[in-house]
Amino acid sequence: SQTIHQWPATLVQPVGSPLSLECTVEGTSNPNLYWYRQAAGRGLQLLFYSVGIGQISSEVPQNLSASRPQDRQFILSSKKLLLSDSGFYLCAWSPIGGLSSYNEQFFGPGTRLTVL
């Protein structure tokens, strides 16, 4: 069966410090991968998605970046965190496929980031 891992679960970082959040998926190959951010009490904002190794699409311009060094690894990074980067970050995967595919998303447990 497939599982998705995210770490760390919580993180407190000072403004201006770097960030690296990691997400890995097990039990599937060539998944689509996604990073979302969720502000307190709000919906999800899609930040990045990837359909393959080294292929990253950015949905929202900001000081975050994403990389996919391996098929089932997705990393969210920042060189210098801002206060506005605080939030709940969720990684998700979905089976690769076209418009007619069954493309449910499976979410990781999330990382709560607080920037002070």
Add this chain to the structure above:
Amino acid sequence: SQQGEEDPQALSIQEGENATMNCSYKTSINNLQWYRQNSGRGLVHLILIRSNEREKHSGRLRVTLDTSKKSSSLLITASRAADTASYFCATSYGQNFVFGPGTRLSVLP
């Protein structure tokens, strides 16, 4: 934008009552999905309805889709305290998903 919008934003009901949440979206979709999120946790997929389907059931859940009105509803029947959570609709186009802001459901014992 493609974003789905759920209403109401918050809903409080008694255990045993039915809960209905609605979602509207703006452009053509491949499918529409409903997710549930317990506080501080990841999202869990509940049900997917394709654009050519009008109604779908899963246990106590019933989802309808009206593509002419670009809207969907999620009905939870005979609610339980454990149904307390936030519920999100997500529309799918291509490889992307767009989530609405969610409905916070509180089921009081």
